[in-house]
Amino acid sequence: MPEIDLSRSAVRELNAALHGLPVDTNETHWRVLNPRGQHAVAVGLERPIVVNIEGHVGYYCAGMNQLATIVINGNAGTGLAENMMSGRVCVKGDASQSAGATGCGGLLVIDGNASARCGISMKGIDIVVKGSVGHLSAFMAQAGNLVVLGDAGEALGDSIYEAHIYVRGTVHSLGADCIEKPLGERHKADLQRLLRAAGVGQTVDVSEFRRFGSARRLYHFHVDNVGSY
Amino acid sequence: MCGIAGLFLKDHGLEGQLGALLAGMLSPLSDRGPDSAGFAVYGPESSGCIKLTIRGPYGGDFELMLTALGNSIDMTTEPRRHDTHVVVTIPAEYESRARQLLLTFPEAAIVGAGRRMELFKEVGLPDEVSRRFKLDQMVGTHAIGHTRMATESVVSTNGAHPFTTGNDQCLVHNGSLSNHNAVRRDLAKQGLTFRTENDSEVAAGFITSKLRAGCSLEEALTASLDALDGFYTFVVGTESGFGVLRDPIACKPAVMAETEQWVAFGTEYRALVDLPGITSASVWEPEPAQVYLWERQ
Numbered sequence: 001m002p003e004i005d006l007s008r009s010a011v012r013e014l015n016a017a018l019h020g021l022p023v024d025t026n027e028t029h030w031r032v033l034n035p036r037g038q039h040a041v042a043v044g045l046e047r048p049i050v051v052n053i054e055g056h057v058g059y060y061c062a063g064m065n066q067l068a069t070i071v072i073n074g075n076a077g078t079g080l081a082e083n084m085m086s087g088r089v090c091v092k093g094d095a096s097q098s099a100g101a102t103g104c105g106g107l108l109v110i111d112g113n114a115s116a117r118c119g120i121s122m123k124g125i126d127i128v129v130k131g132s133v134g135h136l137s138a139f140m141a142q143a144g145n146l147v148v149l150g151d152a153g154e155a156l157g158d159s160i161y162e163a164h165i166y167v168r169g170t171v172h173s174l175g176a177d178c179i180e181k182p183l184g185e186r187h188k189a190d191l192q193r194l195l196r197a198a199g200v201g202q203t204v205d206v207s208e209f210r211r212f213g214s215a216r217r218l219y220h221f222h223v224d225n226v227g228s229y
Numbered sequence: 230m231c232g233i234a235g236l237f238l239k240d241h242g243l244e245g246q247l248g249a250l251l252a253g254m255l256s257p258l259s260d261r262g263p264d265s266a267g268f269a270v271y272g273p274e275s276s277g278c279i280k281l282t283i284r285g286p287y288g289g290d291f292e293l294m295l296t297a298l299g300n301s302i303d304m305t306t307e308p309r310r311h312d313t314h315v316v317v318t319i320p321a322e323y324e325s326r327a328r329q330l331l332l333t334f335p336e337a338a339i340v341g342a343g344r345r346m347e348l349f350k351e352v353g354l355p356d357e358v359s360r361r362f363k364l365d366q367m368v369g370t371h372a373i374g375h376t377r378m379a380t381e382s383v384v385s386t387n388g389a390h391p392f393t394t395g396n397d398q399c400l401v402h403n404g405s406l407s408n409h410n411a412v413r414r415d416l417a418k419q420g421l422t423f424r425t426e427n428d429s430e431v432a433a434g435f436i437t438s439k440l441r442a443g444c445s446l447e448e449a450l451t452a453s454l455d456a457l458d459g460f461y462t463f464v465v466g467t468e469s470g471f472g473v474l475r476d477p478i479a480c481k482p483a484v485m486a487e488t489e490q491w492v493a494f495g496t497e498y499r500a501l502v503d504l505p506g507i508t509s510a511s512v513w514e515p516e517p518a519q520v521y522l523w524e525r526q
Binding site for chain 2: 055
């Protein structure tokens, strides 16, 4: 198993090595030591490999990920898995703000808490947070699912489009145009699939969740508002 | 950008390493603020005395200024020179006389004063500023530091942080205030004077005015949530500890860590990685619009 110690190698060397892997690489399992909060660790991966990162990472870890599975045994800074396309990113600790921002696909699992703006402008990514999320999570979320086993902060789902939000704990407040919606059988099945993918399918009861989504009142200009412009 | 580091020691055994630990925290924050740096260190006090940290006259005569001070006031200890700054310790009752006398040296400036606080700041890369002031040799119970990337005003020594908010008090800021001109005008009407066009100096002035009006530090920081518009993370140093406040939408990053030995603040986790016992520390982000205070018992 290739092992890269970031106290001896630069992040650029790590990322260049990971980007240089051929399609049929046999080096499918990597280990990264001593990240010490450095930024942009394991970004832009395009091969179905596994990367284990031992320690806390800084900004934009696992950004733009495609196909790879990246596991962070620590906390992650701002912009974890930003614009992820596919694959899987798992952080064993907490994630800072804007985790999963603009993500188009794949699964992001946060074992701890995520702070503000988790899933901001998400475009198809699935995010499962086993702890709580901070304010303005799923802001302008367009597609995908945000599942929160703990609580959600202020202005959840502000200006949301068609993403689905499921929260098991309390919601401090909903943002503009975000409303609670019925949790139907279809949604329960979808939620069960996501929880199973996050490794908690057996221990968490889907009926404990509430579903939130768009009231679709901001989609079109409303003539009653003409006086506001 | 800008970077902030703060370290509050619970373990007295680490006090001899305070400056060295803070220097290590500021170094990785160079990326966030390469144009200037500064720090306030809360060190030993002398009974009945006050320490003035004076930035010496540029190109002027340090000795002339110190001789004039010495002729007028009994200095408790020899002035201690740190590059462009000098720390003089005088009986507390002579503080206003010293301030008056220093007005006759317009090129000099009192950057900080207090029973325990010494304050140093200069233009340059943070590592270079730390080295010039010999930060690694400084001792004390707690310290806060700042690395600056100027966005609102010119790169100058006066524009560097920390800004003093009164004796033994100072403020560092990461962010940008949008209503600082209006607040500066209000504070000027109350008699506060400002050396720069800098937004952070206005934040420091606002805290000063609230403290002078009798508010506690917690009340002063809470009041700034309503009065100051923009985005900010403030760390405020006091004689016995430090306070932290983030704006209501937590625009600027902030990480805290705590062990049995210390409490630390860093704009990024990178600032904390060399602290002793960091791998087993509890690490978290301070909540927006919530005042945090750590006080020495």
